[in-house]
Amino acid sequence: MKNQWQLVIALILSLLVAALAVLNVAPVPINLGFQIIELPLIILILGTLLVGVLVTALFSTFKIYKEHRKIQKLDQEIDHLKQKHAQELNKKLTEKDQEIENLSLKISSYEREIHNLKQSIPAYMMHEQKNNQAEKNNENI
Numbered sequence: 001m002k003n004q005w006q007l008v009i010a011l012i013l014s015l016l017v018a019a020l021a022v023l024n025v026a027p028v029p030i031n032l033g034f035q036i037i038e039l040p041l042i043i044l045i046l047g048t049l050l051v052g053v054l055v056t057a058l059f060s061t062f063k064i065y066k067e068h069r070k071i072q073k074l075d076q077e078i079d080h081l082k083q084k085h086a087q088e089l090n091k092k093l094t095e096k097d098q099e100i101e102n103l104s105l106k107i108s109s110y111e112r113e114i115h116n117l118k119q120s121i122p123a124y125m126m127h128e129q130k131n132n133q134a135e136k137n138n139e140n141i
Helices: 002-023 039-139
Strands: 026-029 038-040
Touching: 002 039, 026 039, 038 039
Parallel strands: none
Antiparallel strands: 026 038
16 A cells, blocks of 8 residues: 555656646756756756755765664674673572581581580480489488
C-alpha cells in the first residue's frame, strides 16, 4: 500500500513538472557576473532544485556520518563499561567465595570443638563426681 501511494505521488509530481516545462519554455537571461546566458525557465528552475537537493544530501550525509561515529563511540564505551562491571562482579564474587570458604573452615573447627567437648563431658562428670565424693569423705573424717 505504501509503494502504491509513492507511485501515485511520483506520477502527480511528474505531471506537474511536465506542465511547468510546457508552460515555461521561454528563455530567460541569467547574469553570471562575467557572462550572460539564456536558458529556458524550466531548466533554471530544475537546475536550482537539483543544486538544492545535492546540498541537502551532502549536509545530511555529513550529519549521518557524524551520528554514526558518535554511535560507534558510545557502543565502545558501553562495551568497556560492561567489561569493567563484569570484572568488578567477578572480583566481588571471588571475595565472597573466599569469605564463604573461611566461614566453612570456622564452622568445621567449631564442630570439631563441639564434638571434642561432647566426648569430654562424661569424663568431666566422672571427675566431678569423684571430687565431690572425695570432699564428702574428707568432711566425714
